[in-house]
Amino acid sequence: MTKGLLQLDNVSKVFDTVTAVDRISFTLAEGEFLSLLGPSGSGKTTTLQMIAGLTHPSSGAILLGGRPIGPLPPYKRDIGMVFQNYALFPHLTVARNIAFPLEMRRMRRTEIARRVAAVLKLVDLPQFEARYPQQLSGGQQQRVALARAIVFEPKLLLMDEPLGALDKKLREQMQLEIKHLHKRLGVSIIYVTHDQDEALVMSDRIGVFNQGRLEQIGTVEQLYEQPTTRFVAEFVGETNVIRGEVRHGANGCCTLETAEGPLRGRAHHAFTIGSAALISVRPERLRLEAGHALRSDGDGIPGHICEVIYMGRLRKYVLDTQGGQKLIVARQVAGAEAKSFAVGDAVIATFVPEDAVVLQDRHEQGGD
Amino acid sequence: MTGAYPERLWPSLRAAFCLAVIVFLVSPMVIVAIVSFSSAPFLTFPPPGLSLQWYRKLASSSVWLDAIATSATIMVPSATVATAAGTAAAVGLARARIPGAGLIASLIMAPMIVPVIITAAAMLGVFRAWGLQGTRAGLILAHTTLAIPYVVFTVLAALRLVDDRLESAALTLGATRWRAFWRVTFPLILPAVLSGLLFAMVISFDELVVSIFLSSPTVRPVTVQMWSDVRGDVDPTIAAIGTLLLAFSVCALLLETALNRQRTRPLETAGTGPKTGPRTGPRTGPRTGPRTVPRAAR
Numbered sequence: 001m002t003k004g005l006l007q008l009d010n011v012s013k014v015f016d017t018v019t020a021v022d023r024i025s026f027t028l029a030e031g032e033f034l035s036l037l038g039p040s041g042s043g044k045t046t047t048l049q050m051i052a053g054l055t056h057p058s059s060g061a062i063l064l065g066g067r068p069i070g071p072l073p074p075y076k077r078d079i080g081m082v083f084q085n086y087a088l089f090p091h092l093t094v095a096r097n098i099a100f101p102l103e104m105r106r107m108r109r110t111e112i113a114r115r116v117a118a119v120l121k122l123v124d125l126p127q128f129e130a131r132y133p134q135q136l137s138g139g140q141q142q143r144v145a146l147a148r149a150i151v152f153e154p155k156l157l158l159m160d161e162p163l164g165a166l167d168k169k170l171r172e173q174m175q176l177e178i179k180h181l182h183k184r185l186g187v188s189i190i191y192v193t194h195d196q197d198e199a200l201v202m203s204d205r206i207g208v209f210n211q212g213r214l215e216q217i218g219t220v221e222q223l224y225e226q227p228t229t230r231f232v233a234e235f236v237g238e239t240n241v242i243r244g245e246v247r248h249g250a251n252g253c254c255t256l257e258t259a260e261g262p263l264r265g266r267a268h269h270a271f272t273i274g275s276a277a278l279i280s281v282r283p284e285r286l287r288l289e290a291g292h293a294l295r296s297d298g299d300g301i302p303g304h305i306c307e308v309i310y311m312g313r314l315r316k317y318v319l320d321t322q323g324g325q326k327l328i329v330a331r332q333v334a335g336a337e338a339k340s341f342a343v344g345d346a347v348i349a350t351f352v353p354e355d356a357v358v359l360q361d362r363h364e365q366g367g368d
Numbered sequence: 369m370t371g372a373y374p375e376r377l378w379p380s381l382r383a384a385f386c387l388a389v390i391v392f393l394v395s396p397m398v399i400v401a402i403v404s405f406s407s408a409p410f411l412t413f414p415p416p417g418l419s420l421q422w423y424r425k426l427a428s429s430s431v432w433l434d435a436i437a438t439s440a441t442i443m444v445p446s447a448t449v450a451t452a453a454g455t456a457a458a459v460g461l462a463r464a465r466i467p468g469a470g471l472i473a474s475l476i477m478a479p480m481i482v483p484v485i486i487t488a489a490a491m492l493g494v495f496r497a498w499g500l501q502g503t504r505a506g507l508i509l510a511h512t513t514l515a516i517p518y519v520v521f522t523v524l525a526a527l528r529l530v531d532d533r534l535e536s537a538a539l540t541l542g543a544t545r546w547r548a549f550w551r552v553t554f555p556l557i558l559p560a561v562l563s564g565l566l567f568a569m570v571i572s573f574d575e576l577v578v579s580i581f582l583s584s585p586t587v588r589p590v591t592v593q594m595w596s597d598v599r600g601d602v603d604p605t606i607a608a609i610g611t612l613l614l615a616f617s618v619c620a621l622l623l624e625t626a627l628n629r630q631r632t633r634p635l636e637t638a639g640t641g642p643k644t645g646p647r648t649g650p651r652t653g654p655r656t657g658p659r660t661v662p663r664a665a666r
Contacts, residue, residue, distance in 0.1 A: 074539040087537035104542035
């Protein structure tokens with residue numbers, strides 16, 4: 001994280017009347033692996049295409065190595081890109097597909113041959129150079145696309161849902177391979193995905209997109225522990241969200257008056273007393289106690305268990321709270337001695353305030 | 369029994385009907401071909417004997433040879449120009465965001481829809497004013513106009529099957545728009561472009577109506593020569609020239625079908641089959657040697 005390779009400064013893209021990308025700013029460090037995570041249509045692919053130069057921002061600036069690249073056509077940007085459908089040239093062999101960017105750079109034939117052989121070895125496809133793309137499996141095509149995008153040694157590699165078409169097992173294998181490749185080559189990668197697990201496994205940092213906006217950007221831990229919006233809290237991992245009104249807040253701790261009673265959580269910015277807010281608690285940060293009254297330290301939400309889902313490592317409980325909400329609690333199945341609860345049991349879900357986050361209630365504030 | 373009967377009856381009726389249609393359509397052509405080998409001095413069917421005399425007469429007739437030469441010298445430039453212009457138009461219509469693209473497309477397609485006699489009369493008026501009536505250049509121009517829609521149609525259909533992300537990928541890999549087109553898109557639509565070229569050739573060679581309006585005694589394509597002959601003294605020479613024209617069209621169509629098969633067949637066999645990609649520019653690829661594909665290595 002020494003110096004910024006790529007910088008986006010208030011970049012927007014408007015198609016006719018639809019704002020696909022809305023004032024996005026971030027900096028990518030050299031050698032960093034950044035994932036852009038979000039549901040489909042949230043603007044992450046458009047952002048990637050603007051960086052590649054395939055579409056132009058309506059406003060804002062993109063800087064590569066400190067230089068604005070707005071007027072630069074894609075073929076002068078030296079940015080590698082792996083497309084969702086691989087976009088391999090069907091009329092060329094694997095070797096000629098990979099040689100393509102080198103031929104465009106008018107490299108010498110011997111040098112091209114050397115580099116193609118080296119990169120094929122790197123992606124573990126050495127005997128495949130004379131094949132055509134249609135003769136390869138999805139995973140092999142994926143590797144050829146990757147090889148073609150890195151063979152000209154770009155400083156920045158863009159990947160647009162590159163594993164979307166592969167089955168789960170192959171995906172997981174390719175995730176690790178891409179990650180290893182990233183370490184070996186030291187290339188910076190921007191990786192677009194809608195799969196949060198994929199983003200969690202691979203990234204140094206994740207930028208969460210929603211409706212054209214970059215909701216939050218940070219390390220996996222930051223996003224999980226300190227989400228700044230409800231969307232991020234719910235999109236990265238699973239969470240329980242309870243609405244309430246701010247009673248008082250001091251020293252980064254905030255108390256909300258909710259239908260479940262007063263609940264405390266961490267607050268990352270100041271809230272005005274009396275404003276509407278949300279409190280978010282992860283299912284695995286909730287503990288269960290039998291009974292109706294709170295015994296231990298911390299905050300508790302009383303309720304009844306209405307559903308138990310056994311998932312092997314975990315047991316998930318769905319609670320009907322007194323405040324009329326559904327609450328999900330995940331407890332590890334530690335062993336035979338671990339007590340479990342049954343449907344109908346009266347319980348209290350407790351948590352320590354450090355494990356809960358108070359968030360702004362955007363719906364109340366935005367007034368939409 | 370009552371159930372099985374119509375089930376067997378229908379297919380045979382259908383087959384008989386199809387056969388009748390084929391006979392109706394094909395028999396005139398077959399008869400013309402047979403008559404062209406007739407030994408009789410006039411058009412009779414069946415011919416009393418076989419002979420190549422009419423082909424011999426054709427080969428020694430300066431009128432017919434001139435007409436064939438005229439047709440060829442109109443066909444080659446008009447088909448070439450129509451293919452180039454039609455391909456460019458199709459690429460523009462399919463890829464570029466042009467305001468009024470729909471209107472442009474219908475204007476290009478107009479010669480296909482407007483009755484030929486109207487086109488011919490209109491061209492006669494305009495070409496006369498421009499001094500193109502009765503000239504080779506006029507006929508080339510007219511045939512080009514008539515052939516362009518067929519080229520646009522075929523190439524446009526092929527372009528719709530080519531993923532435009534391939535060109536985007538080429539751009540990110542360092543190709544200019546121009547090189548991306550020639551190295552990626554063009555090889556993929558080449559079979560369609562060649563189909564268009566064949567269509568354009570056949571259209572020019574077979575064209576009669578516009579040619580009648582625009583030809584002159586000095587510039588007279590084969591079809592016009594046939595037209596004036598049929599109305600005068602008819603001998604089997606006309607059948608011989610007709611057969612040659614027919615053979616030309618059939619060959620073109622067979623070639624087109626072969627190209628089509630090449631285009632629609634997945635490239636799975638391309639490793640051993642003929643190369644579909646053209647060699648535009650020098651082959652700079654690292655692997656142009658033997659292309660034996662280890663099939664078992666999957």
